Amino acid sequence: MNILILGSGGREHALAWKMAASPLADKLYCAPGNAGITRDAECVALDVADHKAVIAFCQQAKIDLVVVGPEVPLCAGIVDDLEKAGIKAFGPSKWAARLEGSKGFTKDLCKANKIPTAAYERFKGAGAAKDYVRQHGAPIVVKADGLAAGKGVVVAETIAEAEAAIDMMFDGGLGQPAWEIVIEDCLVGEEASFFALCDGESAIQLASAQDHKRVGDGDKGPNTGGMGAYSPAPIMTPEMNQRVMDEIILPTVRAMKAMGAPYKGVLFAGLMITKDGPQLIEYNVRFGDPETQVLMLRLMSDLVPALLAARDGQLKNFDLRWYPDAALTVVMAAKGYPGAYQKRTLIEGLDEAAQVDGVEIFHAGTIAKIGDARIYANGGRVLNICARGKNVGEAQRRAYAAIDKIKWPEGFCRRDIGWQAIAREK
Ligand code: AMP
Ligand code: GLY
Numbered sequence: 525m526n527i528l529i530l531g532s533g534g535r536e537h538a539l540a541w542k543m544a545a546s547p548l549a550d551k552l553y554c555a556p557g558n559a560g561i562t563r564d565a566e567c568v569a570l571d572v573a574d575h576k577a578v579i580a581f582c583q584q585a586k587i588d589l590v591v592v593g594p595e596v597p598l599c600a601g602i603v604d605d606l607e608k609a610g611i612k613a614f615g616p617s618k619w620a621a622r623l624e625g626s627k628g629f630t631k632d633l634c635k636a637n638k639i640p641t642a643a644y645e646r647f648k649g650a651g652a653a654k655d656y657v658r659q660h661g662a663p664i665v666v667k668a669d670g671l672a673a674g675k676g677v678v679v680a681e682t683i684a685e686a687e688a689a690i691d692m693m694f695d696g697g698l699g700q701p702a703w704e705i706v707i708e709d710c711l712v713g714e715e716a717s718f719f720a721l722c723d724g725e726s727a728i729q730l731a732s733a734q735d736h737k738r739v740g741d742g743d744k745g746p747n748t749g750g751m752g753a754y755s756p757a758p759i760m761t762p763e764m765n766q767r768v769m770d771e772i773i774l775p776t777v778r779a780m781k782a783m784g785a786p787y788k789g790v791l792f793a794g795l796m797i798t799k800d801g802p803q804l805i806e807y808n809v810r811f812g813d814p815e816t817q818v819l820m821l822r823l824m825s826d827l828v829p830a831l832l833a834a835r836d837g838q839l840k841n842f843d844l845r846w847y848p849d850a851a852l853t854v855v856m857a858a859k860g861y862p863g864a865y866q867k868r869t870l871i872e873g874l875d876e877a878a879q880v881d882g883v884e885i886f887h888a889g890t891i892a893k894i895g896d897a898r899i900y901a902n903g904g905r906v907l908n909i910c911a912r913g914k915n916v917g918e919a920q921r922r923a924y925a926a927i928d929k930i931k932w933p934e935g936f937c938r939r940d941i942g943w944q945a946i947a948r949e950k
Pocket of ligand 1: 642665675676677679708709710711712715737794805806
């Protein structure tokens with residue numbers, strides 16, 4: 525079959541790499557892709573926001589399945605439009621994508637279905653929101669409704685900080701004025717990323733992972749899209765995984781079906797494992813980035829039939845097999861990220877780095893110039909240096925050994941990815 529992946533990050537490169545190994549994949553395309561994805565798929569210059577253009581390409585290239593990477597096209601209804609045109613697409617409908625697109629929607633769904641999540645209130649104006657914050661005290665969490673590329677959450681340590689966040693969000697500090705915000709209790713515990721494939725009725729768990737959101741070593745500094753990840757997450761014991769399926773994922777799938785918006789695709793639960801058990805921080809309606817890079821390294825089974833089974837409502841008796849090895853990925857980003865950074869800087873040594881035992885390199889913001897085989901940085905998060913190992917410690921050693929062969933003076937990475945898991949291994 526012919527498959528089209530939409531997106532251009534490390535997540536999409538990892539999906540392309542995994543699907544390129546599938547005997548079911550005849551021809552693999554990625555739009556728009558990046559310089560690394562060209563190894564595994566033919567990159568097509570499509571504007572993913574232009575659904576008509578995507579459909580026209582699918583018809584012309586006889587695409588049998590579209591796999592949507594990022595949340596923006598999902599929330600814009602690309603799956604609905606593709607399916608209406610008779611093209612199979614993996615991912616949730618626009619209605620179901622509200623689980624990521626609207627924090628208020630998800631919090632209300634949790635409350636109505638007794639899904640464990642932080643206590644909260646929704647606000648459409650700053651006055652009432654500030655009154656609530658003053659009554660509740662700090663720390664407290666302020667979230668803008670709607671997609672904000674990871675920037676819509678402020679964990680406020682003081683009441684003044686919370687009030688400033690409320691004003692910032694309603695005054696357009698995130699690009700446009702928030703039409704609604706959610707204020708919730710601050711959860712205490714360890715975070716984990718939990719992934720389940722859903723087919724509208726049933727769900728199967730994928731491997732667990734943990735990511736490092738902060739830009740600096742020791743988990744310090746501003747939040748980013750993710751600076752590294754590893755799998756499995758040691759805190760996700762078999763009992764904890766079962767609790768997440770029973771208390772969070774399956775009640776969500778049942779509730780979505782009951783309201784006529786069955787959830788199909790991958791459901792990514794950001795969890796806080798508290799002393800009382802797992803709590804949902806947020807849902808994403810897509811694969812995580814960089815978690816997918818480590819999941820794909822650990823997945824033994826063919827991914828393509830699993831995505832098809834989710835699309836076709838056939839997950840009930842489906843099973844996936846995983847390598848027992850650990851996997852870890854370190855993100856290399858352009859200096860300055862998550863703030864301003866330089867583009868079009870030269871990256872060398874990637875071939876030597878890829879030779880290190882167990883290492884796989886996935887590209888994110890990279891570009892190659894016509895007639896020039898060299899690779900240049902073209903974004904904030906630029907490369908994912910991934911490795912498998914018998915444990916997280918070995919995977920980490922391999923990933924950093926590869927990074928030490930890469931010559932990119934304008935880039936940086938964290939040097940401590942995996943520290944929580946490695947501390948437990950010792
Ligand atoms: P999000 O953009 O929703 O992933 O949130 C970004 C980060 O904010 C999360 O990964 C958590 O570290 C933190 N966060 C969000 N909500 C809460 C909460 N209720 N309690 C504690 N931390 C939170
Ligand atoms: N790594 C977190 C995310 O994909 O949102």
